[in-house]
Amino acid sequence: MTNNAAAYLDTDAVARWLSDHLPGFQGPITAEKFAGGQSNPTFRLVTPEGNYVLRRKPPGLLLKSAHAVEREFRVQKALADSDVPVARMHVLCEDTDVIGSAFYVMQEIEGRHFDDPRLPGVPVQDRRAVQDEMNRVLAAIHDVDLVARGLDDYGPEGNYYRRQIDRWTKQYRASEMEHVPAMEELIAWLDTHIPPDDGQRTLVHGDYRIDNMLFAKDRPACVAVLDWELSTTGHPYADLAAVLMQWAMPPGNEGRGLAGVDRAAEGLMSDEDFIAAYCARRGLPGIDDFGFYLAFAFFRMGSILQGVLKRAVDGNASNPERARKLGSFVPTFAQSGLDAAQRGKP
Secondary structure (H helix, E strand, O other): OEOOHHHOOOHHHHHHHHHHHOOOOOOOOEEEEOOOOOOOOEEEEEEOOEEEEEEEOOOOOOOOOOOOHHHHHHHHHHOOOOOOOOOOEEEEEOOOOOOOOOEEEEEOOOOEOOOOOOOOOOOHHHHHHHHHHHHHHHHHHHOOOOOOOOOOOOOOOOOHHHHHHHHHHHHHHHHOOOOOHHHHHHHHHHHOOOOOOOOOOEEEOOOOOHHHEEEOOOOOOEEEEOOOOOOEEEOOHHHHHHHHHHHOOOOOOOOOOOOOOOOOOOOOOOHHHHHHHHHHHHOOOOOOOHHHHHHHHHHHHHHHHHHHHHHHHHOOOOOHHHHHHHHOOHHHHHHHHHHHHHHOOO
């Protein structure tokens, strides 16, 4: 947590608005900014009657369609009381005159938060259960009944990967600051290797990884999936590949991956185990050409990190120092995507 909330949030304005729009709310508010996250600034709101969490768009000039807190609010509200655990949504403010951008307020959920997929604070014998719960929730996201939950129009129809490659190439170009040969090669490869549409159209989280989840303090049960900014309807293997992409990165605070880790000795699932468990839960025989999905995941994250770097340079980053560090990994992600494309498997 950081305590420089005043630089990002007008707490008096928030309190006035909540007094009129959130039943039972009583001020005053003290705000504490969460240090993590590079996109939508997030705050704990401390009040005499209890705590809330506020997510807002960052200040400054933003890329089109980025930082969609309105979509975050909608999808989490739609998933209330489903097999996908989410925080309870309270109110959405789309009036930018209140604090300068849209924001929403939700329930604060207490739970364990894991930044490191090695799960160093969890006993070795319990780690696989945490990963299996992560697998279960991912399958649950992809099994959501879009029509029943009012999300059938949450994203366009058509070939998801064609749409996503076009979108993130455009976003990358809008944030591009120097020529990255590996990224150019990866974009060209993806453009010509899109698999045929297999008819799967599901809810997609868009940034599914263990540090976007909260777990119960006393058991390996997920109590909330966080950060739905990039969610849409699309192809489920993008989320699955995103998990394995993260695991392919170096361990530690920067990479937050599992590269080089003896997973069997550490009680962790292999990539193949995770894919097999996911397929079993969704009744799938297996996944062909997984290298494409993994290459796509690296490309997409590289494009996102390029945007993070651009925001740092423009002065709009939530955590400028970390944003610059993350942005330096764009060439690494691009090369990893090319490597995945050549391997054709995890």
